Amino acid sequence: METTGPAFTDELWRSVTPQVIGALVRRYRDFERAEEAAQEALLAAAAQWPEEGVPDDPRAWLIRVGSRRLIDGLRSDEARVRREVADASRTPDDEKVSPPPDADGAPGVDDTLTLLLLCCHQVLTPPARIALTLRAVGGLTTAQIAHAFLVPEATMAQRISRAKASIREAGSQFRMPPAAELPARLSEVLHVLYLVFTEGHTASSGDALARVDLTAEAIRLTRQVHALLPDEGEVTGLLALMLLTEARRPARTSPTRELVPLAEQDRSLWLAAQVREGVELVTDALTRTRLGPYQVQAAIAAVHDEATTAADTDWAQVLALYDVLERLAPGPVVTLNRAVALAMVEGPDAGLALLADLDGDKRLARHHRLHAVRAHLLELRDDTDAARESYLLAARLTTSVPEQHHLRRKADSL
Template identity: 60%
Template sequence: MNDGDDAGDLLRELIPQVVSNLTRRYGRFEACEDAAQDALLDATVQWRRDGIPDNPLGWLITVAQRRLTDRARSDIARRRREEAVAALAPPDGSAAPGPDDRLPSDRDDSLILLFLCCHPSLSPSSQLALTLRACGGLTTAQISRAFLVPEAAMAQRISRAKRRIKAAGGHFTLPPAAERAQRLGVVLHVLYLIFNEGYASSFGADLQQVELTREAIRLTRAVRRALPEDPGVTGLLALMLLTDARRAARTDAEGRLIPLAEQDRGRWDGQAIKEGVELTTEALAGDPLGPYQLQAAIAALHAEAPSAGDTDWRQIVILYRLLDQVSPNPMVTLNHAVAVAMADGPDSGLELLRPLDDDARIADHHRLHAVRGHLLEMTGDRAGARACYREAARRTASLPERHYLESRAARLAGDDA
């Protein structure tokens, strides 16, 4: 790893602490987050040129404080001095930072920051974007590239999200105890969505966006450090590690998708699997038993199987039945159908798929057609499978998935020729 990589990784780790430190002291989340981003950009240039300073967090906070002061001075030029000073003043009325106020608090409020970014007043897309920027240390340009959105549009989305939090009365504090479990569920769901988008991009030319999966895992680790006894947090981290362990084997040298059954398991990350299995065991011992623990248990069974043929599909079927009781949704049904097909035959799996044709949440999704094609191929219905693969390819916005599905359809057409 070179110095540039070291600086980038360190910046992503420290920026949430900078935002947390400033917001806790001055109370203006929008201005503090903007100032932290300014400091990040300064550090990106200066650290890679001059090296990482001895106290990188102190350096970032000092620069961000100066940026915050600069912004206040700019406001003073446009408005009356009293209004600008009142806007900058910390909630406790203490003075704004001077040039020598450089020592940061050693308190890490990253969990509070995550709760704030996942404020219930925001849409899921806004929660996701704001989390990646304020907590993940990604720039607006990086986030916009990840989701194929123009940078200006992403900047507006993030700005609107911060204004909405302010209008909704969001404060830089942990939610009340009565709301905390529900709000934690939102935080974990946002991190889950970030990971999934990075692991299997829903659109574009790349199957995976490592930057997103890395950030999701790092942020989930941060949540676990704050809440080590929470089985849902532990389960989510385990699920991410076990899933990401397969990353290197999911594509060939040309970037073509390789399905799970055909992957070279020797390329899976053994250390990530070991940690993931240990965390899964710990999470399953906790209460209540939630969706992330169950998904982690399924991922662990895949990870521990020496080969695709050795997979314990019957145990996976049982876990999917439990998951369907805990968190019923069409994607769970879809994956349950695959497991049933592997354990009891494709006709049983196809039977489970039939109700999904009337479920508006998934009826038009490419994965339903892809799975049906796979199960029809297992029954020997090549024509039906080929039609499903072609329909799935038409519906997906992911180019690697489209090419894979088209190749499956073409292979079946060749077999029938």
């Protein structure tokens, strides 16, 4: 064991975990056993490395230990089965155990993408994909994932276990999908990463407005995919969108932890380095790759981030971009956001007319954002009674405590 190797950090854990699991899955073709063996290897490292030092090649050390744990488990199971068979048939138990066949090729960072694709398999529901991705690829514990999504640890453990069983029953193998299937599978991966980031940026429930651990993990994993696929415009667009959105985090809450809307934020608190990186990424993607929804969303975020003040926002450009986004990826949420831009360009009545078309959409009828946006546009029109009523309705519908407080304060101010 070398003491001059890499530093013993959480970043080291997170970076090697998917590679270790990927190598074990590729070698032994058993996702569930591989994930468990990798976790046992990580526990062994946590016990030994602080005392003995971090090895020069942590990944190789973890794969070696994980392989031993997995083989021990396989041998134990085989021995138990042979004993049961021997007892039933009264034949001697003299067979030798041989480990599963190895696979060619050295483990590497490509295993991360392959593992992401496996965790985002079509047979899984979106919640199962998120949980399995955070567990196997993100390296988060079941308790951490459960805490992030405000469910009991036992519930999350069952969700992860069922996800692994579903992949096994589907007969999925640890390998890159055929070239024809890769775009669709990659789209699933990006969607899962987007959902993780969205939940982290504005938690769907609970006392905290944001969950920084989730946004950081989503950005980290998206960076890995971008490093593997730098010419995929939507990967670049998603990374840019995350960075441009996360750059505003320091200004999103007041010193008393109250929500501060975009128009009222102190832009000097925004993370300038992330804004620059996000703008550079989306500019690069828009100029040399096929246009996609994540790129357009990133471009919208860039328009907001590059405005010196809220009053300087180029709302005409934002509206034009939402027009493009609605053609690429139509949906009620896009229409809802477009209504705000339309109101800023043509007046609140135009935006309210667009919202009226969404009242019959069951996907948004009981969503607090529809009523919060309507309240904002009614306030712009000086219809204070109706605005107050919509703010209070939105406050009743949201399960986020910071959003409830903000919406009630808005209602009280009227």
